[in-house]
Amino acid sequence: MRVGRCESKDKKGRVAPGRHSSLWYKTLLKSIRDVYGGREVMDAYNYDIVEYSTGGFAPTPIRSIREVPLTIRLNGHEVVTLLCTGKYPEYLAIGFLKSDAFLTSPDQITDFVIREEGGRIIAEVETCHDPWKGRLMERSITSGCGKGTNFGRNVSTISRRRIGGEITVKPQQILDLVEELHRRSTLYNSTRGCHNSSLCVPDEMLIFREDIGRHNAIDMICGECFLNNESVNDKMIVSTGRVASEILLKVARIGIPILVSTAVATSFSVELARQIGITLVGNVKNGKFWVYNDQQRRIQI
DSSP: OBOOOOOOBOTTSOBOTTOSOHHHHHHHHHHHHHHTOSSOOOOEEEEEEEEEETTEEEEEEEEEEOOEEEEEEETTEEEEEEEEOOSSHHHHHHHHHHHTTSOSOGGGEEEEEEEEETTEEEEEEEESSOTTTTOOOBOEEOTTSOEESBHHHHHHHHTTOOOOOOOOBOHHHHHHHHHHHHHHOHHHHHHSOOEEEEEEETTEEEEEEEESSHHHHHHHHHHHHHHTTOOOTTOEEEEOSOBOHHHHHHHHHHTOSEEEESSOBOHHHHHHHHHHTOEEEEEEETTEEEEEEOTTOOBOO
């Protein structure tokens, strides 16, 4: 499925921006939906098990969250295999490539195919640039159970940035958004097996995603914003799960200025947030939360 071409480059070989209209991206995603996503993706399965309780065993029906491999291939080379629910594979694949610095512009994508093969999902991405140039394939297994291909380079690149943003939020709005996140967590409530992430403005939740890993859920959001050229400097991520460094790096890579989690943050994440200017909030519960960094005064009473 050929969905686009990089037809114009500057003198340094970079792709000229703005070559593709929003219609091109809509056509790309519709083509993927027609081939792969024209049906509802089952995200959990029913099982009959035996439960031990109060001194005895009894038959119990449960729902178990789906786990399927998603292999991402870039210009014919396998980059990584992610374990996920299989929902929104197009956004997850592109979000991973963006957050791992393989892609800098949607215009670099020349071909994008999603298909099922032998019990797994395959995402084939072709680009008009060399995404491997200057990269050392340094594979990392992070504390968030995600995989990275160039962790050291990502930290080095991101740590030189300053994350701006035109957003302020009130404490009660943070608490309300976390409450909304919990209300939407129906898959977690039925399986107890997933994390949830959302893209928000202070008074509204715009995108909600859930997956077996919080890094996957955030990559889905990053991929959707990236492909749709969504402005994010006035938005925030509200998520479940510990904020380890790879989570903060993903949010920083896309340029979102506020990250809120129901859980706590690691020391690396706190130091990096303070260095690059991300407002970092954690441990949101019972009407309280911790502010690890807000030097930019984005949280206002």
